[in-house]
Amino acid sequence: GAGVSQSPSNKVTEKGKDVELRCDPISGHTALYWYRQSLGQGLEFLIYFQGNSAPDKSGLPSDRFSAERTGGSVSTLTIQRTQQEDSAVYLCASSLYGQTYGYTFGSGTRLTVV
Amino acid sequence: AQSVAQPEDQVNVAEGNPLTVKCTYSVSGNPYLFWYVQYPNRGLQFLLKYITGDNLVKGSYGFEAEFNKSQTSFHLKKPSALVSDSALYFCAVRDDYKLSFGAGTTVTVRA
Numbered sequence: 001g002a003g004v005s006q007s008p009s010n011k012v013t014e015k016g017k018d019v020e021l022r023c024d025p026i027s028g029h030t031a032l033y034w035y036r037q038s039l040g041q042g043l044e045f046l047i048y049f050q051g052n053s054a055p056d057k058s059g060l061p062s063d064r065f066s067a068e069r070t071g072g073s074v075s076t077l078t079i080q081r082t083q084q085e086d087s088a089v090y091l092c093a094s095s096l097y098g099q100t101y102g103y104t105f106g107s108g109t110r111l112t113v114v
Numbered sequence: 115a116q117s118v119a120q121p122e123d124q125v126n127v128a129e130g131n132p133l134t135v136k137c138t139y140s141v142s143g144n145p146y147l148f149w150y151v152q153y154p155n156r157g158l159q160f161l162l163k164y165i166t167g168d169n170l171v172k173g174s175y176g177f178e179a180e181f182n183k184s185q186t187s188f189h190l191k192k193p194s195a196l197v198s199d200s201a202l203y204f205c206a207v208r209d210d211y212k213l214s215f216g217a218g219t220t221v222t223v224r225a
Contacts, residue, residue, distance in 0.1 A: 004157075033212060042217040043158075043204065050211065091157060102148045102206075103213060105157035 002026075004106035006092050012112045013082055021077040021109045025094030032075050033095070033103065034067060038088040046090075049075060050097060082113045116141040116209040118188075120216035128224055133195040135219045137188045137205030146208035147188045149179055152218075153201045161203075164188060175199070195223045 005024040013019050025032050034046040045059040049069040060066070064083075069075040079086055089110050093103035118139045127133050139145050146165055150158040162173025169181045179190045190203060200223045206213040 006157075031211070035215075043215040045212055045214070048212055056212075093158075097211075102150075102160050102163055103158075104160070105150075107155075107157040 004092055004094050004104050006090075006106035006109050008109060009107060010110045010112075012114060015084060015113055016081055018078065018080045019082055019111065021079075021090050021092075021111070023075045023077070023092030023094075023106060025073065025075070025092070026104055027073075028096070029094035029104070030072065030097045031095040032069060033093045034075070034077050035091045035093065036061075036088045037091055037108070043091065046077070079111075082111075084113045087111055087113045115214070116145065116207045117214055118147070118205045118207045118216045120203075120205055120219045122219050123217070124220045124222065126222045126224065127195050129197050130194050133190075133192040133199065133221065133223070135190040135203045135205075135221060137190065137216060139186050139188060139205075139207050141207060145188075147179075147181065148206040148208075148213065149173065149177070149188075149190050150204045150206060150215075151175075151201050152204065158204065161190070195221075197223050197225050199223050 007022045030051045032049040035043045037043050047067045048056040064080045067077045089108040091108045093105045095101045095103045148163045149161040152158045161177050162171050164171050164181045172178045177192050203219050205216040
C-alpha cells in the first residue's frame with residue numbers, strides 16, 4: 001500500500017486479556033520495526049524484522065510480548081495477559097534495508113488496559 | 115551505542131518568530147541523523163535527514179537542520195514559525211540497523 005497501515009487504531013482491553021496488534025508495511029520494504037510510546041516518554045524499541053533473518057527481539061519488555069511477521073509482509077504484535085503498564089501507543093514502521101534510510105511510520109495503535 | 119539527546123522538553127515561540135529545537139548526538143563514526151514530527155493522534159512523519167555532504171539540510175514544511183560536528187549538534191530550525199507547527203519533535207540517530215530516538219520536544223507556537 002501507499003503507507004504503513006496499523007489496526008486497530010484504538011483498543012481498550014481488560015487487564016489479563018490477550019491482544020493482537022497488526023501492521024501492514026509498505027510494499028517492498030524488507031525491514032519492519034515495532035516501537036512503544038508511553039505517555040510522556042520517548043520511543044522504546046521493541047522488535048525488528050529484516051527479510052527472512054531471525055528477528056531482533058532484544059527490546060521486548062517481557063515474555064508476555066511476542067511478534068511475528070508472515071511472508072515477509074504483515075506483522076502481528078501479541079501481548080498476553082495484559083497489564084495496566086502496557087497501556088501505550090504501539091507504533092510500527094517499515095524501511096528499505098540499509099543505513100541511510102529512515103522509517104515510514106504507521107499512525108499507531110493506542111492500547112488502553114483497564 | 116549511538117544516542118541523541120534533546121535538552122528541552124518544551125519550546126514556546128510566537129508565530130512568525132524563528133524556531134529552534136535542539137539535539138545533540140553521541141556516536142562512534144559518522145552519524146546518520148534524522149528529525150521526525152508527530153502531530154496529535156498521528157504517527158511520526160519524516161522531516162529531514164543528514165547522511166553526508168552539506169551541513170545545512172533542508173526538509174519538509176520549511177524546516178532545515180544544521181549539522182555541527184565540533185559541537186556534536188543537529189538542531190532543527192525554521193525561520194518563521196506557524197501555529198500549525200505545534201507538535202512533538204523527535205531527533206533520531208541510526209544505531210546499527212535501527213533508529214534510537216530522543217525523548218522529544220513539544221513545540222507550541224502561539225498566535
